[in-house]
Amino acid sequence: MTAAVLAANRFGLGPRPGELAAIGSDPRGWLKAQLDPASSVPAVIAALPGTEARLAALPPAMGASAEAQKQLIQAVLKNARDQVPQDTTARLQAAIRSETPLIERLVAFWANHFTVSGLRPVAAGLIGPYEAEAIRPHLFGRFVDLLKAATLHPAMLLYLDNATSIGPNSRAGERRGKGLNENLARELMELHTLGVDGGYTQGDVTELAKILTGWTIHRPGQPQRAIAAERGGAVFIPAIHEPGEKTLLGKRYRDQDQDEADAALDALARHPATARFIATKLARHFIADAPPADAVATLAETFARTEGDLSAVYARLIDLDAAWQGAGKYRAPYDWVVAIFRAFAADDPDRARRAVQAVNQLGQRLYFAPSPAGWPDDADSWLAPESLLARIDYAEAVGRTKGETDPLRLADDTLGETLTPESKQAIQRAPSRSDAVALLLVSPEFLRR
């Protein structure tokens, strides 16, 4: 039973009613069965309009008047206001409803690894499609494909400014006196692949920025003849690409326009530092804030040996003994709220909207991570006085609406035998069912996964 509870909480998103029984005696099998590239996208996600449709709906602004530029900006901001609530509600609904919660956890994990934040308003309205188009299709394939899809997605190109980076010696650069923007190049190595100690220099950042020039978003009204390649709403414009040979991490890249980015991303994905970095982040997410070194080494070895076969890495993680031991992880607000809503099977759109509000109020504003590093993944960041008190406030409010719930049954459905005697006693002695339910939600066991 304990293993089923761990499977549902640590790897999943907290059990829905009956889930622990469904997992039964084969928790590893239940998890591995979810590692299926053919698994269908949740209907609420599939129903969202995609990037190209959203970009196409914007007014044209290329080379247009200041007034037209202003209209474009206003349209982008309006899109963000309209679309973020719709997209985040769909994300929550998919998570609350899912019968393959490991998949939804991985969506959130990778979307956070490759963070695009709505704090840049220009990117906010594209985060939903970014997850659907760049993250979800590549969860179970090779890391390099996920990396390419995320890096060259319009949302990322806008968020980390590659859309406005111009080769200083390109035609556009010479004509307009413009130059590089190295934001994406730096974060791509620091946060997405090699890690900050991965052995790159400022010179590598600049060279990678040159390699990435030309990749920008398909702007409404852009003349087709300017475009040499298209990829899901992103385009490659040769006139802004920095010409000439580049050298990245000691390797030379011939001048080959749009193919340079693919070649560089291939090399970054294959780099041993990337294997270690991804292994560390996965181990931290699924095992412990400070994961055991041998678990990290094992995952890095699998990553390197399989050339970044993510399904193989997840399977190895599931097989690790360490993943089924220890006190686990303190739930981030998103994890905690989703676990509550799943416990009550509260998965209609209206309640998904309320779940979004709760996540936002508890300090993890969905789609608005504070920086490109995404949300933190450790208890030091989340377990703080004000935020614990906010959870207690929220739990009490939830409890008041659940006066009909049998608290011990709910405890059994969500925590099984992991409920400690102290928590059980507190729940049993609570003066009301509402208080008992609320106590369960802030019990030490429910706060962790």
Place this chain on the structure above:
Amino acid sequence: MLNRRHMLSLTGSLAVLGALPARLALANAPTDARFVLAIQRGAMDGLHAVPPYGDPGYKALRGALSLADDGGAESVLDLDGKFGLHPTLPELKAWYDRGELLVLHAVATPYRERSHFDGQDLLENGTTRPHAGNSGWLNRAIGLLGGGDRRLGLALGPEVPLALRGDTAVASWAPEKLPAAAPDFLNLVQAMYAKQPTLQAVLHQAIDADRMAEAAVGDTAGMAVLRPGNAARILAESGGKLLAQANGPRIAVLELQGWDTHTNQNGRMAAALTQMNDALAALKASLGPTWGKTVVMTATEFGRTARPNGSNGTDHGTATALFLGGGAVDGKRVIANWPGLEGARLYQNRDLAPTTDFRSVAKAVMQAHLGLPLDALDRVVFPDSGGAKPLGALLRA
């Protein structure tokens, strides 16, 4: 709404938790001085906030990011004929004119790489290496003050930044967005956490801080949700009220956002600086007479490239400017061992070169304002920092 934390003290929770020394302690704090660290996450461009507009290389180097000095509405606010303030900083200009603001320029921590996250970690951990420990320099400084059970440190915001994390318990405050749980329910939770030392301690701190906040700030339930545009002002205003309490905290950390200006820097810096200006104005106003005992210091992980990038922005750089404000500051000066703006004088022909160690500023404030001994500052607060001597004469005698 009835104030739950006030109620709590009347409902027998003392028996549950044992003593609640911090919130009931009325003992004098070990210092009456107030200190606010305002962390500018994202790397503030010091050449934009404090333009060296009198430097002959300024206009050519900065191009579209250079500011006018024609005395018009968009013109720099002159400080000393060489340096000025960005026009969105009238409050800081007023402080300067009253002798309550020092501007330090070409300042950097010992960090010489360009990662935000490592840079911030080092800025807060007080060592010369990122991730060298799990405690912050300000937490260690508070520990040295010897406040006993009194919580002298205050994080403004729902989470505690690394600068304030460590062995010494601190409080945190953020406006409540949810209706407060009933005191009776809090008692039940406390009882449930009897064998959970970490949760128990964190909850204890929360209740403690909340009680203090209610006394100082009033009931905040239903207050506006913090947003990037208003968070700093709301937190600063409440922070000032809390610091002004005789029995309140002495040292607070405020976070200021919006500095990572890779694109459209003119607009984005104006917005970030306006938010800072308004937040610091709110802080000063809410401190009231306590302003006279206060030092506010800004800190950012590094500066930005001296030249604009291809998007009318700047990329990650090295040295930057630092503001030291407050009634305890001996101001109306710009302190800069100015490295110059010619290409060869830039760090790596790219960034404003660092000539003043951030730790020399911070240690000077800790020593002169909070009375911490230099030896402890060299070893404990900023380990192995003996080479970074505290700057002299920053504060009023």
